Amino acid sequence: MRGTSRTSIAFWIGFVILTLVLPQFLRTGYLINALIVTVTWIIFALSFDLSAGHVGTVSLGHPVFFGLGAYVTALAAPALGLDYVGSVLLSMLAMGVLAYVSGIAFFRIAEVTFAIGTLGALIIAQLLANNAFEITGGPMCTQGVSRPVINLFGLTSISVTEPIEYYYLLLPLLFLTILVYRRLAHSRIGRAFAAVRQDEVRALAMGINPMRYKLLAFAAGGALIGALGSFQAQYITLVCPSELALSYTLNLLIIVFVGGSGSFRGVLLGAIIFTVLPRILETVGNVPPAYQQLIYGVILLLVIRFLPDGLDSVIERVLARRRGVSREVSDAA
Amino acid sequence: MPIEVAIFIEHIINGLTLGAFYALVTLGLSLIFGVARLVNFAHGDIFMVGGYTLFLLLNLSGVDLPYPLIILIVVVITAIVGLLVERVVIHPILNQSWRVQAVATLGISIVLQNLALILFTSDPKQTPTPYSRQIIEVMDIRISVQRLIVLVVVIVAFVGLQWFVKRTQLGKAMRAVSQNREMCQIVGIDVQRIAMLTFAISAGLAGLAAALMAPLFSVTPTMGLLITLKALAAVILGGLGQVNGAFYAAFLLGMIEALFGGYVSYQFRDVVSFGIFVLILFVRPQGLFGRKVGL
Amino acid sequence: MPRNGAQPLLEVSQLTKHFLGVTALLDVSFDIYPGELLSLIGPNGSGKTTLFNCVSGFLKLDRGQVRFKGEDISNVRPDKIALKGIRRTFQDVRTFQEMTVLENLMTALQQHQEENMIERVLGTQRIQQFEHAARERALELLDMVDLRPWQHMQARHLAYGQRKLLEFVTALMPDPDLIMLDEPAAGVSGEMVDRMKQHIRALNAQGKTILVVEHNMRVVMDISERIVVLDYGRKIAEGTPSEIQTNELVREAYFGH
Numbered sequence: 001m002r003g004t005s006r007t008s009i010a011f012w013i014g015f016v017i018l019t020l021v022l023p024q025f026l027r028t029g030y031l032i033n034a035l036i037v038t039v040t041w042i043i044f045a046l047s048f049d050l051s052a053g054h055v056g057t058v059s060l061g062h063p064v065f066f067g068l069g070a071y072v073t074a075l076a077a078p079a080l081g082l083d084y085v086g087s088v089l090l091s092m093l094a095m096g097v098l099a100y101v102s103g104i105a106f107f108r109i110a111e112v113t114f115a116i117g118t119l120g121a122l123i124i125a126q127l128l129a130n131n132a133f134e135i136t137g138g139p140m141c142t143q144g145v146s147r148p149v150i151n152l153f154g155l156t157s158i159s160v161t162e163p164i165e166y167y168y169l170l171l172p173l174l175f176l177t178i179l180v181y182r183r184l185a186h187s188r189i190g191r192a193f194a195a196v197r198q199d200e201v202r203a204l205a206m207g208i209n210p211m212r213y214k215l216l217a218f219a220a221g222g223a224l225i226g227a228l229g230s231f232q233a234q235y236i237t238l239v240c241p242s243e244l245a246l247s248y249t250l251n252l253l254i255i256v257f258v259g260g261s262g263s264f265r266g267v268l269l270g271a272i273i274f275t276v277l278p279r280i281l282e283t284v285g286n287v288p289p290a291y292q293q294l295i296y297g298v299i300l301l302l303v304i305r306f307l308p309d310g311l312d313s314v315i316e317r318v319l320a321r322r323r324g325v326s327r328e329v330s331d332a333a
Numbered sequence: 334m335p336i337e338v339a340i341f342i343e344h345i346i347n348g349l350t351l352g353a354f355y356a357l358v359t360l361g362l363s364l365i366f367g368v369a370r371l372v373n374f375a376h377g378d379i380f381m382v383g384g385y386t387l388f389l390l391l392n393l394s395g396v397d398l399p400y401p402l403i404i405l406i407v408v409v410i411t412a413i414v415g416l417l418v419e420r421v422v423i424h425p426i427l428n429q430s431w432r433v434q435a436v437a438t439l440g441i442s443i444v445l446q447n448l449a450l451i452l453f454t455s456d457p458k459q460t461p462t463p464y465s466r467q468i469i470e471v472m473d474i475r476i477s478v479q480r481l482i483v484l485v486v487v488i489v490a491f492v493g494l495q496w497f498v499k500r501t502q503l504g505k506a507m508r509a510v511s512q513n514r515e516m517c518q519i520v521g522i523d524v525q526r527i528a529m530l531t532f533a534i535s536a537g538l539a540g541l542a543a544a545l546m547a548p549l550f551s552v553t554p555t556m557g558l559l560i561t562l563k564a565l566a567a568v569i570l571g572g573l574g575q576v577n578g579a580f581y582a583a584f585l586l587g588m589i590e591a592l593f594g595g596y597v598s599y600q601f602r603d604v605v606s607f608g609i610f611v612l613i614l615f616v617r618p619q620g621l622f623g624r625k626v627g628l
Numbered sequence: 629m630p631r632n633g634a635q636p637l638l639e640v641s642q643l644t645k646h647f648l649g650v651t652a653l654l655d656v657s658f659d660i661y662p663g664e665l666l667s668l669i670g671p672n673g674s675g676k677t678t679l680f681n682c683v684s685g686f687l688k689l690d691r692g693q694v695r696f697k698g699e700d701i702s703n704v705r706p707d708k709i710a711l712k713g714i715r716r717t718f719q720d721v722r723t724f725q726e727m728t729v730l731e732n733l734m735t736a737l738q739q740h741q742e743e744n745m746i747e748r749v750l751g752t753q754r755i756q757q758f759e760h761a762a763r764e765r766a767l768e769l770l771d772m773v774d775l776r777p778w779q780h781m782q783a784r785h786l787a788y789g790q791r792k793l794l795e796f797v798t799a800l801m802p803d804p805d806l807i808m809l810d811e812p813a814a815g816v817s818g819e820m821v822d823r824m825k826q827h828i829r830a831l832n833a834q835g836k837t838i839l840v841v842e843h844n845m846r847v848v849m850d851i852s853e854r855i856v857v858l859d860y861g862r863k864i865a866e867g868t869p870s871e872i873q874t875n876e877l878v879r880e881a882y883f884g885h
Contacts, residue, residue, distance in 0.1 A: 058432050109618045112372045112431045116565045117614045120607045123562055127607075131600045188738045188748045188755065195724055195735050202722040205684065206798075207710040207739035216745065246558060250443055257436050290450040297443030304437045305425055 019174065023167050032163040036235070038275040039170055043177045043228050044248075045255040045271045046264070047221035052252075053262030054185055055217045056197030057107070060249045061118030064125045065095040065222040067244035069229025071129070071136065074145045074239045077230075083157070084148035084169070088230045095226025100219040107214045122246060129241035141240040148234045166235050173231065177224050181264060184220065193217060197262075254296050258303045260312025269311055339473040344595040345588075350480040352587025353487035356580050357542040358560055359567040360494065361535030363579040366568065367511030368531040369427060371434050375418070375441035376564060377557030379536045383411045383543025384552035385449060388458045400462050407544040408537045415536020419529050427528065442557065449554035457551035465548040483545045490541065491580065507531055559603065566610040586610075635698060637662045637837050638683070638714075638806055643692035645678055645861075652678040653861045655692070660806070660839060665832045667840045667848045669872075670858035671881055676841045677719060679858070680810055683839075684716045685709040696806070711739060715799040716808035719841075721791045721815075725784035729775060729794055732783055733766035734759070736801035762801075769797040773827065789820040796827065807831070808839045813847045825851055849873065857881065 019039075026032050044066065052058045069091040077087035102121070109117055129136045136142055148160040148169060160169055184190060195203040196210045203210055233239050251274065259270020274296070281287040281295075307313055362376045390403045398406075418441055426437050465479040498504040510517050510527050518524055567586050571578030586606055594602035636659035645653040653675045660666050668676050681687040683694050685706035694702050701709055710716075724732050741758040742748075748755060770776040773793040783791060792812070799807055812828065813821045821844065828851055832838055842848045848855065849869045857865040857872060859881040865872055872878055 052432075056432065058435060105615050109614055112435060113569060113614065113618060115435055116372070116562075116569060117611055119562060120566065120611045120614075123559070124604055124607045124611070127601070127604045131604070183749045183751075187751055188759075189745065191727075191731060191735050191738065194727060194731075198724045198726055199722055201686070202718065202724065204686070204706040205710055205716055205718075206736050207707045207802075208735075209705070209707045250439060253436050253439055254443075290447045293443060294447040294451065297440050297447060300440040301422055301437065301444065304433060304440065305422070308429065308433060 016175070019171060023164050029163045032167055034275070034279055036163065036167055036170060038272060039167070039174050040228060040232065041251070041255060041275050042268060042271040043170075043174055044225060045252055045259075045267050046177050046181045047224040047228075048252045049256050049261060049267050050181060050184060050217040050221045051214070052256055053267070054190065054193040054197065055214050057214050057218065058115050059106075059118040059218070060115050060246070061122040061125075062221070062225060062252060063244050063246075063248035064122055065099060065225040066229040066232070066248065067125065067129065067239070067241070068098065069095045069226030070233035070239040070243050071142065071229075072226070073230035073233045074142045075135070078146065083151045084160070084234065085150060087234070088173075088227045091230035092223045092227040095229070096219050096223030098226075099222025100215055103215045103218040104211075107211055107218075119246070119249075122244060122249065126241055126244040129244055136239075136241065139241060141238050143238055145233045145237045145239060147237060170231055173224070173227055178264070180220055180224065184217065185262075185264070189213070189216070254300050256310075258296075258300055258310060260310025260316075263310070263312045263316075265315065266310050266312030269315075273311075336473065339475075340595075342474050343476065344591050346474075346476055346480065346484075347595070348588035348591030349584070350483045350587070351591055352584030353484050354542055354546045355563055355567055355583035355587050357487050357490065357538055357545075358564040359571075359579045359583045360491070360576065361538040362564045363568050363571070363576045364507070364531050364538075365535045367576065368507055369423070369528045370514075371423065371427070372431070372438070372565070373423075373535075374435060374438040374561055374565075375445060375557070376535070376539060377559070377561030378442045378445040379411055379415060379418075379557075380539040380543045380560050381449060381552065381554065381557040382414050382445060383407050383540035384460065384547040384556065385453060385458070386410050386540070387544050387547050388453075388460045388552055391460055391462070400464070403462075404541065404544040408540045411540025411543070412533040412537035415539075416529065416533045418536070419532035423532065424525070424529070427525075442561075446554050446557065453552075453554065455554060457553050459551050460547045462548045477549070479545075479548055483549075486541070486545055490538070503527075503530065562607070566607065570610060570613060634661055636660060636695075637664075637697060638839070639693075639695040640679075640683065641693050641695075643679065643682055643694065644690050645675075645682055645687060646690050647678075651861050653682070653858075656858065656861070656863050657692075658856045658863065658866060660837060662805075662837055663832075663835050665828070665838045665840070665851060665853045667842055667852040667855045668858065669842065669845075669848055669855060673860075674858040674881075675861040676858055677810065678861075680716065680808060680841060684714060684808060707739075713802075713805035714808065715802065715804040715806070717795045717799050717810050717812065719810045719814065721788065721795055723783040723786075723791050723794050723798070726782060728780050728782055729770065729786070730763070730766055730779040732794060732798055733769065733801050734762045736798045737762045737765065740802040765801065769800055773797055773823075789816045792816055792820070792824070793827075796824070800831070806837050806839065808841075810841050811843060812840065813842060813844045821847060 023032050023035060026035060044062075048059075048062050051062075072091045072094050073087045077090055080086070080090070082090060106114060106117055106121075130138055132138065133140075148166075149157050150160070151157045160166060185193070192203070192208050192213050195206065195208055196213050200210050229243070232243070255270035255274045256267055257270075258273065259268070260266020278287075278289075278292050281292055287295075303310060358376065358380060361379075362373060365371055365373050365376075386407045387403065390398060390406060422437055422441055423434075426433055429437075462479060464482060465477060467478040468475050469478060469481075498508055506517075506522050506527050507530075509522060510524055514524060517527075563586060564583075567583040568579045570582035570585070571580065589609065590602050590606050593605050597605075638660040640659070641657045643653050643656045644651075656675070656679060658666075668679065670676055678687065682689050685701070685704055685708070689702050692702070693700060696709075696712060696714060699712075701712065701714075704712075724735065727735065738758070741762065742755070767776060767779070770779055773796070775790060775793060775797070778786060778790070783794060786794065792815075796809070796812060799809070809828070812824050816824065825847055828838060828840070832851070840848070840852070852869055855865075855867065855869060855872045856863060857875075857878050859877075864877045864881060865875045867875070
């Protein structure tokens with residue numbers, strides 16, 4: 001299989017080492033925080049892309065899993081006396097189940113109606129979070145979420161406070177997300193995903209039950225995003241209704257569709273551009289956020305117009321040309 | 334008249350104006366879907382552009398334009414914005430998948446919202462007209478004149494649109510395109526031009542809605558989202574592509590919102606109207622007034 | 629042709645389907661026996677494709693029954709019907725456009741081999757053996773229709789006739805008991821029609837049971853053992869090609885009024 005060729009093993013070893021040592025070169029809390037933001041969006045966007053890019057079900061409601069995952073950790077984990085790992089698993093499980101159950105209802109509706117319905121669900125969730133003061137604190141947010149503590153077999157516990165420690169805490173979730181993404185996208189499951197995305201009717205005629213695969217991608221993505229929300233709650237120590245905002249959906253669309261939907265490399269590229277570019281704009285030109293968002297909006301429109309398969313399609317074309325050349329060479333030999 | 338009855342009637346009138354307003358926004362969305370099979374997620378943002386245009390016109394220094402003229406200018410300017418959006422963004426992707434179209438119109442939304450944020454900041458802008466503070470009282474029922482204007486203009490606009498679609502050459506062509514695009518292309522109707530004009534009309538209707546309704550609340554850069562979603566809800570409840578169904582659904586939505594907001598909980602009125610919308614989606618994915626079509 | 633005492637492979641009885649008040653099929657009954665090649669013909673709008681969709685599970689029946697190998701499959705989901713061993717093609721050629729030719733074929737077989745999500749995620753030894761077997765089978769079929777040189781090309785880059793061939797072999801991938809072809813000769817050149825005809829004949833000669841919907845009468849009369857004629861949703865005739873050719877009702881349906 002493609003996934004196990006020698007070059008790709010080398011790539012992954014390099015990738016893991018890079019992610020492990022990278023913060024050692026970033027001295028300031030500011031830069032490490034920037035790195036955490038980048039990794040957060042990589043996880044978020046890959047989980048979103050499982051549905052949007054692979055199965056083709058573009059939900060506009062994915063931030064629900066992020067925000068509610070954060071609220072679950074903020075509100076339920078202390079009551080249950082859970083440590084970091086426990087609270088992340090709780091949010092993960094809760095959001096996985098929520099995604100699965102809501103998916104059964106939402107996948108009854110198709111295509112653009114599905115997108116609109118999920119947008120409705122997102123707005124409902126945000127309005128609820130904003131107005132249920134007694135539970136969420138409304139616009140005043142749920143404050144004072146405790147910082148992560150990891151219990152080691154009840155013997156001793158480590159508490160996390162420094163940005164760099166947070167980074168290493170987030171890293172396992174990144175690896176898990178990539179693993180899930182790769183294993184789902186590059187297996188028979190991935191082929192079934194592609195079949196459902198490209199032609200649902202024909203997929204049915206081949207014995208593929210589209211509902212099963214839509215639910216699988218949705219639940220897996222929801223669970224991963226829920227875990228991410230849990231981390232976020234314990235990192236910022238604050239959960240606000242704005243975690244459920246449509247702006248997160250828009251960011252996901254920008255990352256995934258500018259980078260290249262349905263492609264690991266594309267999504268990675270999109271997330272890095274999306275999170276690194278604003279830092280550069282800030283330092284170089286002191287560009288305020290509204291201008292940055294405007295720039296992203298324009299970039300998104302330009303990419304859709306001229307590169308409908310995202311920036312990744314350019315890389316793919318270049319690589320294909322090289323591969324083509326080397327194949328000709330080896331054929332000749 | 335007992336005060337409870339008067340209040341009830343006031344809620345009903347509020348519901349009607351709200352419904353009329355949603356109907357106006359919904360009509361535009363529904364026309365575009367009919368002609369171009371495209372869901373415009375930036376429709377509410379065009380409404381927002383109309384709101385700021387109104388704000389600028391009301392605050393022109395030294396000039397005091399009459400309100401009807403202001404309405405006309407707002408409609409023309411939003412129609413031009415709609416035309417530009419169609420030419421620059423929508424036109425090239427008309428034959429792409431719904432995914433690409435959805436992302437593109439959301440992209441337009443991002444651009445318009447942030448332009449407004451840069452130009453006008455996030456502070457809400459008030460756009461009072463001479464009529465929005467005038468209140469008439471009939472038998473204990475208090476109604477703002479602005480609301481009456483909304484009701485009257487929307488009814489006139491709807492009748493006008495019906496006439497336009499049924500009687501004029503362009504209107505008939507629009508109907509033909511929304512019924513069978515391929516056939517129209519074969520017969521030689523310029524589908525591209527029809528789509529372009531539909532966009533302009535749709536945006537103009539959103540502008541009209543803004544010129545009428547913005548005086549009753551304030552204008553912010555992000556106001557488009559809720560409006561888009563409510564109009565989408567009405568379009569879907571009415572049955573995608575069924576212009577009249579969407580029109581009735583809009584009134585239904587306005588009425589639910591006014592009554593629930595008035596009697597049960599003002600805070601949760603949007604939750605309830607969207608909640609009902611999502612529930613109906615599950616039960617009748619084809620909408621309340623739509624027909625199920627087989628393979 | 630009813631073969632001595634054999635049980636029919638597919639039994640369609642009193643199939644009825646309405647669309648918004650219009651009767652698309654009314655009390656249509658016929659059987660297909662193992663190894664038979666049966667054609668379904670009729671003027672446009674006579675209900676052939678509706679019947680296809682009802683048998684393959686894409687449309688709900690309003691009345692009647694479909695039995696496959698003696699089992700009632702009326703209103704069973706299309707994916708389940710496919711896995712029971714009925715494969716169909718579509719009139720408006722449908723291939724997975726962004727997949728390569730080879731991937732198209734592999735997709736057609738995988739659900740028949742297994743559908744265990746955990747094994748698939750892990751990519752176990754068993755899965756890899758299945759993948760290997762699927763690839764072998766796919767290449768064999770590609771050789772049959774001369775598409776092997778295009779195996780790594782995306783389906784959307786193929787010519788129309790090639791896509792038609794691809795869809796044809798895709799239906800053969802799981803070696804189904806019943807193959808349903810929806811207008812296999814429509815929209816392709818004369819040479820391609822002949823190739824398609826040969827392939828269908830060869831397949832039938834190997835003992836495959838085939839149900840064909842076809843417009844091209846030359847093809848139908850050439851390949852069919854038995855023909856069922858529909859008109860306005862009703863079965864008006866059934867018989868061998870020569871019987872059908874001389875049938876008055878059929879003539880009237882096609883040329884009459």
